[in-house]
Amino acid sequence: MPVKGNQFKSNTFKDESNPKASVKGERPLKQVKQKVESLPLFNLKDGRFIKVLGLFFLVVSVYFLIAFTSYLFTWQEDQSYVLKANGGWHNLFKTQQELMDNGVKNPMVDNWLGKFGALLSNQFMFEWFGIASFIFVAVFFIIGYRLLFKVRLFPVNKTLAYALFGIIFFSIAIGFVHGFIIDYPHFLEGEFGYWTNRLLDAQIGQAGAAGLLIFAAVTFLIIAYNIDFKLPERKKKENNLPGFDDVADIGEPYIRANTSKIPGEPETPFTPVEWPGRGPKLTQEGVLPSTRFTEPEPEPEVVEPKGPIFNIEKPIHEPLVLMPEPSPETEIPLTVSETRPDSILSIEKEDVVTANDLVEQFGAFDPRLDLSSYQFPTLDLLENYGSHKIVVNTEELEANKNKIVETLNHYNIEIDKIKATIGPTVTLYEIIPAPGVRISKIKNLEDDIALSLAALGIRIIAPMPGKGTIGIEVPNQHPEMVSMRSVIASEKFQNTTMDLPIALGKTISNEIFIADLAKMPHLLVAGATGQGKSVGINAILVSLLYKKHPAELKFVLVDPKKVELTLFRKIERHFLAKLPDEADAIITDTKKVINTLNSLCIEMDQRYDLLKDAQVRNLKEYNVKFVNRKLLPTEGHRFLPFIVLIVDEFADLMMTAGKEVEVPIARLAQLARAIGIHLVIATQRPSVNIITGTIKANFPARIAFRVQSKIDSRTILDSGGADQLIGRGDMLLSTGNDLIRLQCAFVDTPEVDKISDFIGAQRGYSTAHLLPEYVGEGAESGPKEFDADNRDPMFEDAARLIVLHQQGSTSLIQRKLKLGYNRAGRIIDQLEAAGIVGPFEGSKAREVLIPDDYALEQFLSNMDDK
Template structure:
């Protein structure tokens, strides 16, 4: 079976109707082969066959998979069908003639439930590992009975245990044979694969002597029918939920996007007033300033965009590019234009002149994102947005995920805020609230308020002290994510989301005016940005920092070193451009969305562009945001929970049940399951999920010993935030 999604696996769920069956997986490089078999050697003692098979495995290391807790405790059963996907992933890391074989043998059991019930009773009384031998278990119960008289204790009731005991049970044997010189490296992956099924119980590998994997040896390892179905016979695959673009295509997301794009205003374009004499005027200007003797251009070509006319020509004989560049202001004055760009041409010995039109066309956001080119770009670029159009009206697209962080500068009226709104709006249009969280910091209190109704944004932060706390929490979240990556044996948010049902959101933090924030908070905010700049890429946390005042005392060398991609609109003088880019730009920006970008890896050092706008009419733009905000209503009602106004961390949608649990723990400092279940009035299985979430968030530490339970490890500052809340 090759690495493609199959409608039917050889390992059929119909096998569960048999009293005895086996499933074999042979994994080689880029291929997984599986088959079902009846382990005949179980039914007859054919030593010749057994010895023949054993000889085939002389070069293998053998391991047995077994339960780590008493058999009545259940595994996770929500990963229906992912086992095969994990094996496919394993095949992708195999090399050469490496081989991994996995043999599962199951035999239906009919006499296990009574013993399971007795063991579970013993477990509930405080015996974490009750023996499956009756006599030993009775001795254990007497011992724990004496201990409970001195120090009463018990273990929580679990609905999932009851479900397993009520289900059909199969004793099982799983043998893994590994043929590889890097056996330990492959075992790390295999062990991680089985850890995905950890719940009240788990599966672990133990080295064994080489023996025939087809021979079943009776044991007291029991899996329920539900657990076997989750392991081998489900129909889910990781590939169905990994990539956002694939999910959109499969689930009608493109249709939803198209409907939302239609909400964007349509901007009527004015005709550009063409000046057919502009090449002649340019030649005359060059002659006037002494660049050429005759008013004539050679090999000239003309291209017109929405804002600029681009004239490309040969560099005059006996002149260098620098000779013309030095005369730029004289040429501009001779032409009588408010801006002139002079750049090296795309071909040898050529030069480009950029001359603005007398009237400029507006570029609408709708026209640049409602194009096939943007849809194609977005398939491979998760946080795609449109910068605008270049000098000759080619669309320029970038991916914030690849940029990691972005600096945006521009004075009042330059188009900075308009560009920022187009960028944020594009992210809102192309992502669900389950994929993306926006953290918006608005020192001016009026620039980003239109995003408050959106489910991607729980609150727009205007208080600067709270903004500082927001950055601290972002750094803590980044560190928490790296801890989870280590636990899951992955290196990035993409790897984590491939392995886990609960996905991490990408987080984009926008500071509308960094200078104002810096003036209040000072160097602390710079330290947080430096830490995020150095590490947050793999964690899926991205920064967009905007400012009108890019002076060197605000944008320090540390900030510039960690945020290397920048977009600028008109700043008035080259000193400010040098602060951002490290050097001046080869033209004067004329405002109203005329911008320049310097992006690492881009084909041009400086790329001039005209940015898009949502609408030229302020009222029409506000009506658009209202319509777009209303379009999200009902799409995910669970995300419209009330946000506690006393929250001091960064903005995100709260789970009220989890918040209630945090409040109770903060006020009582108790983590015992029985107590919390009574206070919360919820099922024990639900409470277990919430406690696991608190472990992930760094609130609790779960001990391997169930008698020790959970330990409260979160900091006092976090506890104080919840301690002040009124317990509900």
Template sequence: MLILPSFTLYKESKLTERRIGVFLASTILLFAFLMAQSIIIKNELHGTFGRSIVDMLMASIGIMGVWLFIVAIFLLSMTLLVESSISDFLTFMKPAFTKTKIKEYKGEEEEKSIFEEKKTKSSSKKQTSFSEPKIILNDDTPDENPAIITPLYPENEEPHKPLVRLKSAKKVEILSEVAENTKLLSEIDQGECDKPKDFKLPPLSFLANPPAKAIHVNESEIDQKIQDLLEKLRRFKIEGDVVRTYSGPVVTTFEFKPAPHVKVSRILTLQDDLAMALKAKTIRIQAPIPGKDVVGIEVPNQKIETIYLKEILESEIFKKSSSPLTIALGKDIVGNAFVTDLKKLPHLLIAGTTGSGKSVGINAMLLSLLYRNSPDTLRFLMIDPKMLEFSIYNDIPHLLTPVITKPKQAIIALANMVSEMERRYQIMSRSKTKNIENYNEKAKSIGVEPLPYIVIIIDELADLMMTSGKDVEFYIARLAQMARASGIHIIVATQRPSVDVVTGLIKANLPSRISFKVGQKIDSKVILDAMGADSLLGNGDMLFTPPGTSGLIRLHAPYTSEDEIDRVVEYLKKQRPVVYDESFLKESEEGFSSASGSKDSGELDELFDDAKAIVLNERKSSISYIQRRLNIGYNRAATIVEQLEAMGILSSQNAKGQREIIV
């Protein structure tokens, strides 16, 4: 029982805790067997050594105490022996049966110490990858290079048994394409986009050229980050392996496959620790990546590449898109151009704090639309309560009205846009067409002027919600619900995506969302229904949720300078003078008739006077209070409160949902 462990210790020059533990356990087990043998066997073959130990102990603790002692040391020895797996024990014993030491087992001590987590390797000579199956490393790689980690399992193969692989010269796979993004881009309709006949689109020469020399993938930097990442995870007793990476202009994504017993929630809690270990400003952990058994860890690059709008507009995917409402969003995490069709979104909700790149991203979307459409096919309705963002676009021929800066005018314009939507539906109903595309095709064939697309852009929703929240919410929801087929689309942006600005009704009708960097986790939860936007880098870094998908797509918006926008705007102004439709800024009873249920009824409730007296006398205006006092249903009480508001007795709801008594 001691021959094999002793011989192994003799042949192995390096002593480890595991080898000493196995030898010690074998010795204790031998003593337990000798003592048990001397008690069970009654003749002279019971063994003198074991009997002498038993006699010495029996004098002190008796026969039962001796048996308890034997059982205790037996359990102790078995605990030491089975601390490692059976395969580890066999591997430990294998040198005793071989004439020469196998080179592949040279680094085995470090590998097993990782699994036992008894010590952390501080040297950077080797990087051991580990996982549920055992991996055997080769020592052929020079010591100065970091270890190279290979995938655990071959592609599309179920892990039915442990795989033993030698470390080869092949590094972790760096992919140049994201399968999920490629699938989304393949759904974009491709074909020839109709070019205007009597209008010249701006040339691409107005846009800045990207630098001639692009930043290449720094493989040594990626290898070092993998080494630091795995080292930090091991310190927190998280086993796993990096199976593939995606390197792009801004971030590098590592797909980390944890061991089966590791909880994903444990990895999420280490975001700040991993950021410190990788010397990163911030990192984002996607745990898990939808449809995969890996965790995505996105780390900023040391050198961040600037993305230019010209790169996106010159890309094949943008050129081949047949939709006139194709908008350029930027590049994905591997540096491929990413675009989307506004018709399929069909509306967009955008959030981002100051300095996050929100305005730059919106400008890129506007320019990409201007590079594909004439004023005959696309008109804009721009609402800018801050009076700064869209002023540069004033007087371009695509504008339906001047840039709207006053909240009251914005409400009137939105109300009239609802009327325009209803008018278009009446026209399409008479022509027996289902959407604007079918109507325009039919209009061309019969010589009728086609209907242009209309894109409504609201830069700061919070300012409108503070002044006329109820009306703004109603009109946005109404347009978002019904305007798609009529060719009217909405892009809404806000700096403060709180629940009183981005209400549930607005969120329900704007399923496609983009979030640039936000200040708090709760803001990310409001805009995206998920965490992560608070971990973005700013400067155009964003998360995009396409309709019908549960995952988040990380993109980087292209940069557009004011000089580029000025050149495009001046060129468009020279092409054609602007013709505004002032009817959208005129107040009409039709437009406001639907904003409140009390305004179109024309009749007051029978209990209106009683409710008015209660409010004025008792100075309480809540719906539930009126409901209790008048003994009526909630809906009827709510209608009476709205009528009191319409008559000027109560104010509109504030941010807390309360109304003030004006009279």
């Protein structure tokens, strides 16, 4: 059986044997050579060539600068040398005697860079573009700096376009001026500018040439800077505040109170609507710091409301007036004037404030500003395990190769080639069978090959996806540990642009593997006890902590075992989310798990309402709009962080809660990906009653550590292989297309503790991120007593809103009245107790029991009379 070709290289090793020798008489492998990549001289993708090219452009820019500058002072002395009549460029390599014979009066040039500098400067400045040629210096410098230092000073494409325009424009413009000045040095505009002006003068005259230059300059400014041409607008005096000076445009949507006096009524203070954390604030006198009274009068102290952004009192017998939601270009002008003696405020149009105005004056919204001093964890918090270099044992490779070939030869199976790819814990031997050999025949020899190699975890891949080979994975005798530090420190992880990057470890070809949880979009993890499942969960958490800011990511941690995720309690005020009034952010009680999952479903529905109002399809588009201030907090919008739900032991929850857990998990798995809620579910028992068909259908990405049986492997992966892993972090990742064997990155408990301490010691939010309040069906049952004296101040406004829309929804009250979810939930309970809305009906909106505004006003009037 011949084995052809020398195939051993780098981490990939191949065997070469004598084509004429049989398997038994085959020559032993003499040496294993590491692959040495040769550097192609003109490989544009090679980093060294790019750096050399960048250095070349920088040197050229400096050379041009010196040559051109010298030419300004020495052009007259060098004129006889550079003239075409005396030889020009042909003089470059001639001796002084030859130059004098050709009529060159001064064979010695004065240019600081010698003959070549003089000729080059004359070519660019005298014969071409004049002093506009200095633009070439800037172009070469920008390109060279970009290639050498990988720092973009200016976009290269714009630089080239602007440079081309500048060279042509300035050459012609200077030549145009040349026509009005006598004895003007010809090199200032170059022959291009000179002859172009002669042509323009003959065709359209000097006035036409001037107009053409002005048109070109203005066109450039419009294209480059998008300048606007607006006539000054006259201010409308009727919109100014009586008693105030002119108020400068503050760029934020705001409301002005008309201070016109109504007999018997107090004056209404100036009440701006502020973007949270942005914009101007009122002084105690109720005016902007930049304004003053023309006639000072005592004013009542203004106290900022703690509930909605602006609190507008409504008359008892009038419906609530709702503001339409602004589009990106919607005008957001607001004035408040007194229209009734009881200080009822109405909203009218005044000034125009667009999203572009807000961004131009205040910049894009930055969600990280609340914790602007937050520092990401450093690499020194992680331990450095192992040497990160694979030790090539040539004897082991040779022995395994011979045993594989010998075993196949016993069953009359011939192979043409064999090569080996060495990973941190597993070596992949790829064989190419001889023509006519059935693949199934080799696949059935899995146990025989494992017996001959005396190794645990032999796995045959027949055929390998995308290759015309059959793979045999054999564990290494001396496996190399993959440390979390080596993966986090890699350039691949540091420079990733993924939304939720998770560093899972290394492949069998020793390549770092990074996955995006946002695109998975949910992950199912299974593995027997002690095979690395908890370490894998920690690796996922640590990866996200190293890449995301607390404002961008929140975790919901469910730990039925109560000991696995407790280390992350220290980062509660930074990254964790919990139910309101809960003492512990890490959920361990089964009943609280059910409430948390249903609360996440409420959060999901609320987020979809926000996406619907914003007219976007996913979380990324929504946040882009919000950051660009096209969505206003005054309309109930907010920046939405990613939420990652991690359940460490799902089997225990299914055993104790069953359908109560499966239903919200299935809902979240089906719908939550678009609004940034992602699930990581782990279990050590991947049986069909735990991982049901509904759950599996919505978890295309699955990780399997070593399991006990082929049935468990097929349950989690829909194929075998997980039962043949070697444990200790050895895992298979299924992304729906194929299986990838990985060695999970190892992160130990002390490392997680250090990271949690580092984050927890920094300033955080006042509390953990609060999820919407959820009340179970048991708490909803039974009649509720209504106390009219203790009703919420916003009770009547909420009642009018509910009746107007004929929809009993907590989220509707929250968004339209700008209330928190807890307060909106208490108001809906009071509305139910008062008989305005019906009882809780799960995901359906409550029934509204009052048909119209007239009936509601009578109902409220009777309530007040009691």
